[in-house]
Amino acid sequence: MTVIRIGTRGSTLAMAQTTTVACQLESKTGVETEIIPISTQGDRSTESLSTIGGQGVFANALREALLAGECDVVVHSLKDLPTANVPGLTIAAVPKRADERDVLCARDELTLDTLPAGARVGTGSPRRQAQLRSRRPDLEVVDIRGNIDSRLDKVTNGELDAVILAAAGLARAGRAAAITEYLGISGWPTAPGQGALAIEVRDGDEKLVKVLDHKPSRTKTEAERYVLALLDAGCSAPLGAHAVIDDGLLFLDARVYALDGSRYLTSSHALYVNDVEDPAREAAQRVADELLSQGAGDLTGARA
Template identity: 60%
Template sequence: MTGSVSRASGPSEQRDGVLRIGTRGSALAVAQTTAVAEQLAKATGNDVELITVTTHGDTSRESLSELGGTGVFATALRESLLAGECDIIVHSLKDLPTGDAPGLVIGAIPKRADARDTLCARDGLTVETLPEGARVGTGSPRRVAQLKSRRPDVEVVDIRGNVDTRLSRVADGDLDAVVLAAAGLGRLGRSDAVTEFFPLSQVPTAPGQGALALEVRAGDEKGHGAIATAVAAVDHATTRACATAERIVLAGLEAGCAAPIGATALVDDGLLFLTATVYRPDGTEQLTASHAATPDSMSRADLAAAARDVGERVVAELLGAGAAGLAPLGSAR
């Protein structure tokens, strides 16, 4: 038996056989949560209802760094979950603080989508072929530093808004290009706007980029109830290990998700590899550390131990090399 997926305009009361999934109301959030909800309905046979929650990050026009970055999209969702208005909430993992949320746990991290950043430019341009002084839009300090390190001459314009709003500024001629996540474009069916994909080996992205996190009330992820069955069905062990290793870098450097830090982890040939880079905000300097760990097996427990090991070693190397003097670290998590 497969359940159905429906939408609700606001919090709803618990009904037998219905899983209520909380999401931000943006087109991207709804698209990615709907995809997860369909998986959960199929796995459990329960009907699934999407509950839209408005967050401060959705209504404010301030830049991400001005808003404080970490947690700006998560707080209202978490309050809704703790209040019993939802059973599961879905986050973009890169927006989720690394610190523990009292009473909540990450019940699942589904298989990751494309973690790369992209350039969406007029006339098929790439970073190398942008004209001198080109105007490129992004709201990410990391992306600013990476752009400036490659093209010091470009003018980086701080922007907010949804994917369509950002792409429209290129179409209207206000900007020459914008930098956007490949995963978000793919989930919205807008990958046709991409003029260049940035390789992760050269342009590492935000820790957790491309991955989602399903958060539940502590204890609900255990046992044989509908919520436990749902999160177990979509949790992806290697994605969770890689995302955990990347987020250990953020936590260990005491950096928020708006800090100019990129991290990329992957599991290949029995090894978990992690590379992280800390940038000076103007892109003039950077520090990189890379380490690998060998899990005893591909079990979730062994992968988690390897993620902690490799993450802690990368953090130690970066701090030892002077990362704290390069970028604004020590922010709230």
């Protein structure tokens, strides 16, 4: 293969992410790459994600193009990728993960604690909406869609007082200067896989991008995403998860919220990576079992 065709959404952020992947691939392998922009339903629609089918609407068109042979590789934001496997496709690489934290971008350098009562805060994520309602029930939470620039514009023009976004996305899009507060993971767990990219190929083509795979990032994000899958919840569910590997130990925490922010359930487990065959799945199973025993199914719609 003389040129590797890389499919991606056409948004500014997606193009920036894919350009980085293309440059890394060219640098490490010497191959030539071509970026193929692909339009998705999520990009064309202005309806809420819950209405049009959740975050998976961003991935479907890319996967269809990959299966149809219109490209050789596709790049996803891992947090937007459904957990179910697609026959004929495989995630061949998870590059080193970027900052997984959420951030606040507010007017007048405000933070989440200093926003005045009644301030309007925008986000399209049910998890972030639940977290906002849990931590600051006196705020007005506004369901919004759009790319990074259009969301930040809503703050600049006074339509909103603040928006919640992902630190990694802002950094990749060159808009990190808009951040007024980084939200700590311990009190504000983020979406499974947030901050990471997933590089997907057709079965048998793993060698095209395997050089970009970062094993610790893959293990941590797999653990987080397994919790989502085991709870039988969609990737827009009000669930935050965070995994770290320290001195051979995989630590996994997860928190499931009621949509109205009135309550949440938590679970944390740790195990030695070398003690089990599949540490990510084993840790996730322990966390998911505990959450389900606490009643998480009532919050996520999971089967008991």
